[in-house]
């Protein structure tokens with residue numbers, strides 16, 4: 040459900056062009072996604088839908104024109120992320136894993152040839168990408184990565200396992216991180232590769248059975264002697280950790296925008312329900328216990344939007360946004376969980392049924408203080424950046 044009755048986007052924050060773009064994306068979502076939003080939850084999303092999103096131009100707003108994108112920056116990508124997430128979060132998680140998590144490392148560190156071959160088809164929606172960071176023994180501590188790549192002649196040979204990979208079993212390509220020099224720290228010894236998932240030795244162990252995000256597929260993958268030609272190394276050997284950290288800044292900002300979408304629809308449902316549902320002879324919104332929840336939900340949405348837009352605008356200006364992206368993602372994702380939970384409470388028993396989409400959004404939103412950096416890790420990063428600013432190394 041996407042409401043056009045409420046517009047709490049401030050024209051102070053957004054340009055006229057951005058607001059026009061948002062309306063266009065919203066109309067696309069209402070036509071192409073909203074009618075099948077509940078059905079999509081049975082998963083997996085049809086590949087045709089990603090193709091449609093690509094053809095509409097919503098897979099590449101932040102990619103260069105040479106790569107098929109419209110080069111409008113992350114501040115446009117967050118509009119797409121919020122709008123699609125307000126209808127079906129799992130679908131946007133899959134879209135974003137392809138175009139941002141997989142796409143941004145290629146966009147920023149790939150050669151022109153790599154962009155044409157491995158990014159353009161993603162932006163068109165013809166192919167699907169994924170990013171392979173997490174492993175069975177390696178989650179928050181990415182520097183502890185176990186996957187290895189060794190040189191054999193001109194080629195690299197990759198061995199390892201990647202777990203919780205969004206789009207893993209559906210992807211055509213993976214941006215895969217592996218240790219190429221175990222004799223130095225991971226920050227110097229990690230390399231990023233583009234891997235064709237049809238290569239011999241690449242296999243799917245299983246798709247994880249998830250609590251939410253059911254329209255997406257999230258997989259456990261195995262790489263056994265997967266051979267990668269030299270043209271598929273991203274950036275320079277040893278540059279992997281830098282590429283990974285850079286990717287996480289854009290990913291976290293986009294996840295923050297998705298979280299606003301997760302909260303927005305349940306909020307709108309709760310506002311309407313509280314106006315219609317009568318108990319003790321009056322609409323339940325007349326009770327402070329309900330109406331104060333509505334005030335808190337709205338305030339959190341607005342605050343999350345301002346934080347997210349700040350991070351995106353700074354990124355588009357070429358500034359380092361590790362602190363701002365972490366703050367935006369942490370605030371927006373915790374807010375989304377509180378908002379979806381409060382919305383369900385406002386609906387009472389009806390909120391606990393599948394007759395309203397609120398339970399689906401609550402299940403989906405719960406992921407987001409885990410994926411893309413847990414809330415604990417983000418708090419660690421934020422305080423680290425603060426102390427760096429207060430006490431710079433001399």
Ligand SMILES: Cc1cc2nc3c(=O)[nH]c(=O)nc-3n(C[C@H](O)[C@H](O)[C@H](O)COP(=O)(O)OP(=O)(O)OC[C@H]3O[C@@H](n4cnc5c(N)ncnc54)[C@H](O)[C@@H]3O)c2cc1C
Pocket residue numbers: 136140169170171172173177178179180202203204205206249252257406409410411412413414415416419
């Ligand atoms: C649905 C889904 C989709 C995902 N998609 C992708 C994907 O596309 N690609 C990909 O590479 N990964 C993906 N992930 C993985 C995700 O990024 C990790 O789950 C996340 O980084 C946390 O790692 P972990 O699950 O191993 O938890 P762990 O790192 O084992 O953490 C467990 C708990 O310990 C806490 N903890 C750990 N270290 C510290 C510390 N230093 N200080 C305080 N607390 C700490 C954590 O905050 C957490 O609460 C996905 C995960 C899920 C569930």
